[in-house]
Amino acid sequence: MSACDTCIVRNRSICAALDGEEIKALSMIGRRRDLAAGESLMWEGEDSVLVANVIDGVLKLSTGTEDGREQIVGVVYPSDFIGRPFGSTSGHGVTALTDARVCVFARRDFDAFAREHPALEHKLLERTLAELDRTRSWMLLLGRKSAGEKLATFLLEMSERLVQPGCHDSPDLPLRQFALPFSRQQVADVLGLTIETVSRQFTRLKADGIIDLPSRREVTILDREALQAEAG
Amino acid sequence: MSACDTCIVRNRSICAALDGEEIKALSMIGRRRDLAAGESLMWEGEDSVLVANVIDGVLKLSTGTEDGREQIVGVVYPSDFIGRPFGSTSGHGVTALTDARVCVFARRDFDAFAREHPALEHKLLERTLAELDRTRSWMLLLGRKSAGEKLATFLLEMSERLVQPGCHDSPDLPLRQFALPFSRQQVADVLGLTIETVSRQFTRLKADGIIDLPSRREVTILDREALQAEAG
DNA sequence: CGATGGTTTGAGATATATCAAACCTCGTGG
DNA sequence: CCACGAGGTTTGATATATCTCAAACCATCG
Numbered sequence: 001m002s003a004c005d006t007c008i009v010r011n012r013s014i015c016a017a018l019d020g021e022e023i024k025a026l027s028m029i030g031r032r033r034d035l036a037a038g039e040s041l042m043w044e045g046e047d048s049v050l051v052a053n054v055i056d057g058v059l060k061l062s063t064g065t066e067d068g069r070e071q072i073v074g075v076v077y078p079s080d081f082i083g084r085p086f087g088s089t090s091g092h093g094v095t096a097l098t099d100a101r102v103c104v105f106a107r108r109d110f111d112a113f114a115r116e117h118p119a120l121e122h123k124l125l126e127r128t129l130a131e132l133d134r135t136r137s138w139m140l141l142l143g144r145k146s147a148g149e150k151l152a153t154f155l156l157e158m159s160e161r162l163v164q165p166g167c168h169d170s171p172d173l174p175l176r177q178f179a180l181p182f183s184r185q186q187v188a189d190v191l192g193l194t195i196e197t198v199s200r201q202f203t204r205l206k207a208d209g210i211i212d213l214p215s216r217r218e219v220t221i222l223d224r225e226a227l228q229a230e231a232g
Numbered sequence: 233m234s235a236c237d238t239c240i241v242r243n244r245s246i247c248a249a250l251d252g253e254e255i256k257a258l259s260m261i262g263r264r265r266d267l268a269a270g271e272s273l274m275w276e277g278e279d280s281v282l283v284a285n286v287i288d289g290v291l292k293l294s295t296g297t298e299d300g301r302e303q304i305v306g307v308v309y310p311s312d313f314i315g316r317p318f319g320s321t322s323g324h325g326v327t328a329l330t331d332a333r334v335c336v337f338a339r340r341d342f343d344a345f346a347r348e349h350p351a352l353e354h355k356l357l358e359r360t361l362a363e364l365d366r367t368r369s370w371m372l373l374l375g376r377k378s379a380g381e382k383l384a385t386f387l388l389e390m391s392e393r394l395v396q397p398g399c400h401d402s403p404d405l406p407l408r409q410f411a412l413p414f415s416r417q418q419v420a421d422v423l424g425l426t427i428e429t430v431s432r433q434f435t436r437l438k439a440d441g442i443i444d445l446p447s448r449r450e451v452t453i454l455d456r457e458a459l460q461a462e463a464g
Numbered sequence: 465c466g467a468t469g470g471t472t473t474g475a476g477a478t479a480t481a482t483c484a485a486a487c488c489t490c491g492t493g494g
Numbered sequence: 495c496c497a498c499g500a501g502g503t504t505t506g507a508t509a510t511a512t513c514t515c516a517a518a519c520c521a522t523c524g
Contacts, residue, residue: 379479426480428482429481448488
């Protein structure tokens with residue numbers, strides 16, 4: 001019995017494209033790995049040697065300039081795919097925001113396996129296309145939205161992406177309350193703002209009664225309509 | 233004889249994955265279309281009914297907010313692929329910046345064809361992954377770079393992307409001089425700036441002797457090193 | 465408790481946006 | 495051929511959102 005048999009993202013990750021035999025073959029070249037919050041799985045500019053599926057936790061993809069400015073260019077959740085198959089170097093680092101568990105493959109092995117399994121490549125293509133869509137809509141946020149609109153948009157996306165599929169009662173409605181997997185600085189790095197501006201926008205949204213902040217890492221959306229209006 | 237036989241991007245587009253027979257089959261479901269500068273091929277939010285290969289010209293992908301702010305989220309060149317296969321709606325409009333020629337397919341037809349031709353899907357995957365890389369590095373520009381850095385980065389990328397492969401003497405060096413396929417406003421929409429700020433940065437780079445501007449649409453890079461330094 | 469790292473709040477500086485006017489460039493029609 | 499007009503562009507003066515620098519604040523953990 002392979003680890004895949006009990007994998008909780010088995011049916012949501014790209015592995016869903018594979019049948020029992022194939023999964024078994026794939027499991028031969030992959031292995032689990034646990035990451036502590038803050039630990040990195042790959043570094044910017046490094047040769048792309050690994051790819052992985054996220055089993056549990058939240059990770060950030062980030063790049064920076066020479067002089068230390070950072071920009072988070074993506075956030076991945078359970079069942080998402082990480083890494084750059086068929087490619088030279090990875091343009092961004094990958095770091096766990098929460099404790100996380102991933103299923104890693106040597107890129108060369110994965111590439112070879114994928115090329116022999118078109119259904120897997122197809123899933124990967126669908127995922128990559130979806131990720132590209134999300135990334136592009138994020139460009140609108142970075143290029144054209146104000147600080148207030150940025151934070152509101154971010155909180156709304158967060159409330160949608162953090163739902164555990166099939167976990168609770170309701171059919172995957174966006175969350176009313178959730179724990180942010182980001183520090184204030186990291187929120188700033190997602191939105192292209194400074195930590196102070198982010199903090200001020202948080203307090204403003206709270207003062208306006210649109211959200212509540214039970215603790216630094218927790219957010220409650222009190223008035224989703226208003227938050228959507230703020231998101232522009 | 234199909235139109236593909238004389239297609240100038242035959243060997244660079246995703247079609248390069250196909251052999252003679254397959255190309256013939258694909259050519260049955262596609263057709264050429266000419267676009268005048270300014271003409272749109274698809275609109276934001278519209279059902280994704282078309283996909284296409286760019287044969288000639290430059291096109292922009294753009295989104296906007298309700299209140300009319302616009303952001304260009306991608307620029308495509310000859311041999312690039314346009315559209316959203318396997319997907320519901322297209323998140324951005326596609327508009328020709330120059331007169332252009334594309335090879336369009338009904339998305340449903342293309343999807344079906346692609347699923348039967350893994351080599352084609354593989355090419356598409358590689359392209360999509362590369363585009364995602366480029367888009368993410370653009371996020372760093374939008375989120376963290378100053379106006380001057382943005383314009384310098386933009387001009388450098390332009391000088392690399394506008395080379396006609398195999399066209400000239402030299403082996404695809406970046407261009408020293410080129411015609412911008414963008415108006416000042418469009419440059420602003422790429423960089424997340426206003427037209428005035430873009431204009432001021434152009435004149436500053438010119439005043440500093442880093443570039444020359446023979447005409448409004450033409451750029452000469454006088455000092456590439458300095459421009460790279462400006463790009464941050 | 466007192467230290468530590470993250471966060472909030474404040475006051476001031478600055479890059480970019482905004483508003484407005486002058487300026488080209490180019491095509492059109494007199 | 496020249497005057498005219500229209501769009502796009504540049505330049506200028508001013509406003510403002512966001513950044514920067516600095517201090518106070520707060521939770522957590524030894």
